[in-house]
Amino acid sequence: MTVVPPTETQRDDAGRPVPPGSWLGWVSTTDHKRIGLLTAGTSLVLMLFMGVLALLMRGQLAQPEETFLGAQVYDQLFTIHGSGMIYLVMTPFALGLGVYLVPLQIGAPGIALPRLTLLGYWLYTLGSLTVLAGFLTPTGAHADGWFSYPPMADSEHSPGAGTDLWIAGVLLAVTGSILQGWAVLWTILRRRTLGMTMLRLPVFCWAMIATCLMVIGAFPALLAALTLLAVGRADASVFASNVWNIGYQHIFWFYGHPVVYVMFFPYLAAVAEVLAVFSGRRFFGYRGTALSLLVFAALSMSVWGHHMFATGQAANDYYSLTSIALLVPAGVEYFGMLGTILGGRLRLRTPMLFALAFVPQFLIGGLTGIMVGTPVIDYHVTDSYFVVAHLHYVLFAGSAFGLFAAVYFWFPKVTGTLLDEGMGRLHFWLLVIGTNLTFLPMFALGYLGMPRRVVTYAAFDGFGLLNLLAGAGAAFLAAGMTVFVVNVLHTLRRRHLGRARPAGDDPWEAHTLEWATTSPPPRLNFPAGRPLPPVTSFAPLLDLRRREQREGSAV
Amino acid sequence: MRQRHVFGTVFTLEALVAGCVFVVVLAVLARALVRRRAGDAERSERPRLEACYVGALAAFAVFLVAWTAWQNHVEHPAAGPKPLRVDVTGFQWCWTFRYPQSPDHRRVSGTCKGEDMPTLVVPTGRTVQLRLTSRDVIHSLWIPGLRYKTDAFPHHVNTLTLTLDRAGRWRGRCAEFCGQRHWTMDFWIKAVPAREYDLWAQGGTAAA
Ligand code: HEM
Numbered sequence: 001m002t003v004v005p006p007t008e009t010q011r012d013d014a015g016r017p018v019p020p021g022s023w024l025g026w027v028s029t030t031d032h033k034r035i036g037l038l039t040a041g042t043s044l045v046l047m048l049f050m051g052v053l054a055l056l057m058r059g060q061l062a063q064p065e066e067t068f069l070g071a072q073v074y075d076q077l078f079t080i081h082g083s084g085m086i087y088l089v090m091t092p093f094a095l096g097l098g099v100y101l102v103p104l105q106i107g108a109p110g111i112a113l114p115r116l117t118l119l120g121y122w123l124y125t126l127g128s129l130t131v132l133a134g135f136l137t138p139t140g141a142h143a144d145g146w147f148s149y150p151p152m153a154d155s156e157h158s159p160g161a162g163t164d165l166w167i168a169g170v171l172l173a174v175t176g177s178i179l180q181g182w183a184v185l186w187t188i189l190r191r192r193t194l195g196m197t198m199l200r201l202p203v204f205c206w207a208m209i210a211t212c213l214m215v216i217g218a219f220p221a222l223l224a225a226l227t228l229l230a231v232g233r234a235d236a237s238v239f240a241s242n243v244w245n246i247g248y249q250h251i252f253w254f255y256g257h258p259v260v261y262v263m264f265f266p267y268l269a270a271v272a273e274v275l276a277v278f279s280g281r282r283f284f285g286y287r288g289t290a291l292s293l294l295v296f297a298a299l300s301m302s303v304w305g306h307h308m309f310a311t312g313q314a315a316n317d318y319y320s321l322t323s324i325a326l327l328v329p330a331g332v333e334y335f336g337m338l339g340t341i342l343g344g345r346l347r348l349r350t351p352m353l354f355a356l357a358f359v360p361q362f363l364i365g366g367l368t369g370i371m372v373g374t375p376v377i378d379y380h381v382t383d384s385y386f387v388v389a390h391l392h393y394v395l396f397a398g399s400a401f402g403l404f405a406a407v408y409f410w411f412p413k414v415t416g417t418l419l420d421e422g423m424g425r426l427h428f429w430l431l432v433i434g435t436n437l438t439f440l441p442m443f444a445l446g447y448l449g450m451p452r453r454v455v456t457y458a459a460f461d462g463f464g465l466l467n468l469l470a471g472a473g474a475a476f477l478a479a480g481m482t483v484f485v486v487n488v489l490h491t492l493r494r495r496h497l498g499r500a501r502p503a504g505d506d507p508w509e510a511h512t513l514e515w516a517t518t519s520p521p522p523r524l525n526f527p528a529g530r531p532l533p534p535v536t537s538f539a540p541l542l543d544l545r546r547r548e549q550r551e552g553s554a555v
Numbered sequence: 556m557r558q559r560h561v562f563g564t565v566f567t568l569e570a571l572v573a574g575c576v577f578v579v580v581l582a583v584l585a586r587a588l589v590r591r592r593a594g595d596a597e598r599s600e601r602p603r604l605e606a607c608y609v610g611a612l613a614a615f616a617v618f619l620v621a622w623t624a625w626q627n628h629v630e631h632p633a634a635g636p637k638p639l640r641v642d643v644t645g646f647q648w649c650w651t652f653r654y655p656q657s658p659d660h661r662r663v664s665g666t667c668k669g670e671d672m673p674t675l676v677v678p679t680g681r682t683v684q685l686r687l688t689s690r691d692v693i694h695s696l697w698i699p700g701l702r703y704k705t706d707a708f709p710h711h712v713n714t715l716t717l718t719l720d721r722a723g724r725w726r727g728r729c730a731e732f733c734g735q736r737h738w739t740m741d742f743w744i745k746a747v748p749a750r751e752y753d754l755w756a757q758g759g760t761a762a763a
């Protein structure tokens with residue numbers, strides 16, 4: 001979705017060395033909207049690539065004793081797929097969404113620290129290319145999974161240059177995300193417009209606050225873990241002691257659990273906005289939700305050991321306590337979402353469909369999360385396909401559905417045109433079928449004893465049928481994503497040719513300030529001659545509409 | 556089979572609760588979809604209700620934490636007086652089982668290629684203590700039939716205590732990714748009556 005808007009004639013580029021419409025104008029921009037688009041667009045392209053890797057894996061696993069790929073290739077695929085989806089797709093997209101939307105939602109003309117934000121984007125892109133460059137080395141890309149424990153990841157057991165590239169690339173990309181996190185947080189704290197108090201921030205901004213706090217607080221731990229790995233690759237004696245092996249896991253998961261919520265809150269909040277708008281009412285339980293996001297963020301930094309129940313070297317009771325405690329803030333968020341739609345007049349447009357599906361699908365991920373947070377259950381299912389199913393319900397059936405809700409919802413704001421509704425629905429239904437067909441059988445597979453990260457399995461294991469179902473589901477996902485890509489490209493093309501129908505400033509009757517400006521918004525976000533509507537609550541446009549109605553009926 | 560038993564209890568309870576919650580949420584969703592009209596739409600907060608709800612959630616969380624922690628302790632009792640000790644070593648890519656208490660320190664290993672899978676022979680009814688370690692990278696010893704696994708770290712020993720109360724043969728696997736042949740790192744665990752085990756430990760062959 002690298003959007004190239006039509007000529008931007010209204011801009012005055014007198015005296016600027018680089019015309020803003022050119023590609024150089026894009027890559028050197030300090031406009032948060034462009035940086036946000038670049039970040040989100042890049043991560044969408046990478047998502048498609050990582051998805052293709054997933055399809056290859058599902059093809060390989062569709063039947064027992066398959067030799068289509070071989071272990072050497074398969075191990076690279078799950079590693080790059082998993083680390084790519086986490087470090088290079090879901091996290092950067094979430095931050096890119098924040099970079100684009102937050103200044104608009106708080107009525108600011110720009111982002112705080114625009115150059116740092118741009119640097120963040122560049123580090124992210126450079127990091128992504130570095131990781132992918134691993135495929136071009138003679139020994140191939142890195143092949144030790146997204147958490148890459150030593151000593152498996154040391155220079156003796158993973159000698160290839162692909163591993164070095166992976167470490168360097170992830171380090172760069174995550175540094176970029178940290179910079180963008182700082183910028184977004186600083187913007188919310190410092191650049192709010194008149195009347196925009198903290199308790200009038202849209203839900204999405206609250207989610208970004210919690211997200212950025214976790215990015216700032218926990219992501220540096222990943223930099224530390226990767227540095228440790230790099231040191232250990234240079235000096236093999238480091239990982240000859242258990243302290244550093246288990247130490248790596250602690251440092252890694254101190255990052256590794258908060259990142260899960262970084263890939264969750266912004267999408268949850270996008271869903272919350274969509275649910276409220278398409279229910280025609282204010283988001284329900286606003287304060288409870290804002291508070292629960294902060295509690296969640298704080299707790300998220302104390303649960304890391306639940307990834308280590310089976311190591312025999314973690315305080316399982318403690319980590320189980322903090323993990324299960326998470327059900328309280330999570331329950332509050334569900335309360336808000338359900339309360340919103342219950343009393344609402346629902347309009348089932350494409351963004352709403354994705355948002356509605358998010359609710360039960362993410363719930364499956366959340367409920368099974370409590371299970372894997374219980375040591376007695378986790379001893380059996382950890383590192384099995386049960387966990388693969390759990391994490392995909394959270395990240396794909398949940399967050400990715402939120403991501404698509406966000407794309408359909410804000411696309412008209414960003415481009416000035418709506419995506420095609422028919423294709424959107426087709427995309428939605430193919431994805432719902434595909435998601436559940438792919439990932440539901442995996443719970444059973446894990447329970448029955450299929451370990452994760454295996455290139456194939458024996459015929460007598462009896463895993464064939466369930467894996468075949470998962471493969472069929474993947475075909476639906478591929479079809480759905482093709483429809484999505486066609487829809488986006490087709491719409492952008494029509495827009496380019498000037499044949500698209502303009503969406504108007506506020507096609508959905510939405511609630512927040514980004515809908516009080518033109519689509520797309522001008523360089524400084526809000527047209528000069530048009531005063532911002534008064535910020536009377538976290539849904540100022542809704543208030544405005546209600547007021548106008550009342551005055552209208554009074555006359 | 557204590558592990559299997561404890562797992563069964565906790566898993567069943569949590570799955571039931573999860574199922575109920577899921578059904579309730581689906582019902583609420585369905586209701587919203589069917590009604591689709593604004594009720595008391597201006598109420599956008601119900602603090603009292605929310606507080607009660609949080610209280611209920613917290614109470615349930617406390618129960619769940621306490622009860623599952625207790626089950627976890629039931630699952631890991633202090634090993635009785637003289638457990639049978641087996642030293643297990645994972646390596647790329649198979650397992651070695653050593654029996655330091657047997658007369659001539661019996662040792663079983665294999666290549667985990669094709670049919671050549673090592674068998675961990677243990678007596679029924681006796682407490683067995685596996686002492687797990689690794690020669691190279693991290694592995695994880697998983698016996699799906701027992702619903703239990705523990706990691707095998709290099710330069711570190713983890714113990715896994717189990718008692719098999721009936722004879723039989725189960726599949727064991729490596730659950731921690733450990734390189735290209737991770738997927739072949741399978742073994743068998745076989746429980747035989749105590750007398751048969753003693754014969755085997757003295758150098759005989761256990762009836763296959
Ligand atoms: C937003 C989307 C997705 C995210 C964030 C995601 C994330 C992940 C992660 C973190 C892993 C673990 C990698 C590792 O073990 O190191 C993984 C593995 C995997 N994913 Fe995805 N994934 C996504 C979409 C998909 C889709 C759509 C499919 C199926 C078509 C899929 C199929 C797989 C498979 C087959 C594995 C390998 C499992 C194994 O061998 O253990 N993923 N994914």
Ligand SMILES: [Cu+2]
Pocket residue numbers: 645693694695729730731732733737740
């Ligand atoms: Cu192994």
